[in-house]
Amino acid sequence: MSATSPTISIIIPVFNEEKTIGSLLHYLNNDTGHDSIKEVIVVDGQSTDQTVQIAREGGAKVITAKRKGRARQMNEGALLSSGDYLYFLHADTYPPRTFVSDIKKALQKGYKAGCYRLNFDSTHLLLRFYGWCTRFNIPAFRFGDQSLFIKREFFEEIGRFREDLIVMEDNEIIHRIREKAGFRIIPKAVMTSARKYKNNGFIRLQLIFTLIYVLYHFGIPQEQLVKLYNDFIH
Numbered sequence: 509m510s511a512t513s514p515t516i517s518i519i520i521p522v523f524n525e526e527k528t529i530g531s532l533l534h535y536l537n538n539d540t541g542h543d544s545i546k547e548v549i550v551v552d553g554q555s556t557d558q559t560v561q562i563a564r565e566g567g568a569k570v571i572t573a574k575r576k577g578r579a580r581q582m583n584e585g586a587l588l589s590s591g592d593y594l595y596f597l598h599a600d601t602y603p604p605r606t607f608v609s610d611i612k613k614a615l616q617k618g619y620k621a622g623c624y625r626l627n628f629d630s631t632h633l634l635l636r637f638y639g640w641c642t643r644f645n646i647p648a649f650r651f652g653d654q655s656l657f658i659k660r661e662f663f664e665e666i667g668r669f670r671e672d673l674i675v676m677e678d679n680e681i682i683h684r685i686r687e688k689a690g691f692r693i694i695p696k697a698v699m700t701s702a703r704k705y706k707n708n709g710f711i712r713l714q715l716i717f718t719l720i721y722v723l724y725h726f727g728i729p730q731e732q733l734v735k736l737y738n739d740f741i742h
Contacts, residue, residue: 514615515546516608516657517591521573521581523553525599526562528701532599533566540605544612546591551581578652579669579677586663594663596656600701603655611657614692621658621685622692623650630702634710645693647686648721652678653700662689674734676724707742716740 518536522529529550536548550563553576563570571588573581586594593611597603603624604610614622626642628635642649656678666684669677685691705713720733 513544514592514612515544515590516593516595516611517546517586517589518548518595518597519582519585519589520548520550520568520597520599521553521578521585522550522555522559522563522599523576524555524557524559526555526557526559528600529559529568530562530566532597532602533563533568535602537567540603540607544608547589549585549589551585553577553581577671577674579673580671583668583671586660586668589660592660594658594660596652596658598653598655598700600703601653601655602699604696604698606696610694610696614657614694615659617692618690619692620662620689621656621682622694623654623656623682624694625697626654627697627699628702628705629699630705632702632705632710634714635702635705638714639697642697643693643695645691647679647683650679650682653698655698656682658685672730674730675720675737676733679721679724704741708740713741 520529520532533548536545548568549571550568551571551573552560552563553573560570560572571584573584582596593615595611626639628639642654666681666688669681673680682691716736720736723736724733
């Protein structure tokens with residue numbers, strides 16, 4: 509822990525996010541009051557577009573992951589980071605402007621990890637309902653698009669993200685966190701993109717996500733879950 513005010517490393521896994529990463533970095537650098545942000549690390553999964561160039565121009569520390577996969581990318585970013593706290597964020601998700609102080613307050617109260625509620629950049633009634641559900645402390649409603657903050661030493665203690673998981677890595681680590689410590693759901697919301705819902709259908713996509721969640725908990729192999737995801741989600 510730093511001798512002065514504890515610092516935060518923001519870790520963003522990306523793959524072909526040239527349309528989103530630049531505006532997110534601008535927001536983090538200019539609109540959030542970032543004195544305690546030690547660094548913003550963008551971990552690239554070998555993108556084929558201009559993601560890396562845009563991230564560098566946006567002031568991020570860019571790492572090219574040895575292997576593609578969100579869990580692997582986030583673990584690599586954490587390993588090379590230097591902040592006291594880790595904050596994992598998706599490239600199309602914007603935390604509240606107060607996220608630094610929000611996270612510090614939660615951790616100072618004794619929580620070792622937590623997340624936000626979720627809002628979408630859409631007024632569609634179903635998406636408003638999906639977001640409303642995330643206020644409840646129910647494991648089935650906890651996923652990476654709500655972001656995740658965690659104390660560095662606790663992240664190491666619980667064994668980081670499971671790199672054998674291509675899907676459900678976010679839900680799985682929260683399950684392990686909850687077994688060992690309190691998990692704080694900050695009563696504010698991140699704003700995430702509704703692009704996948706718009707591209708795949710508001711009901712259809714949620715049904716697919718639900719199916720993947722159920723099959724995962726029934727022990728269906730990752731290869732089959734990934735195939736289901738790739739075959740039906742665009």
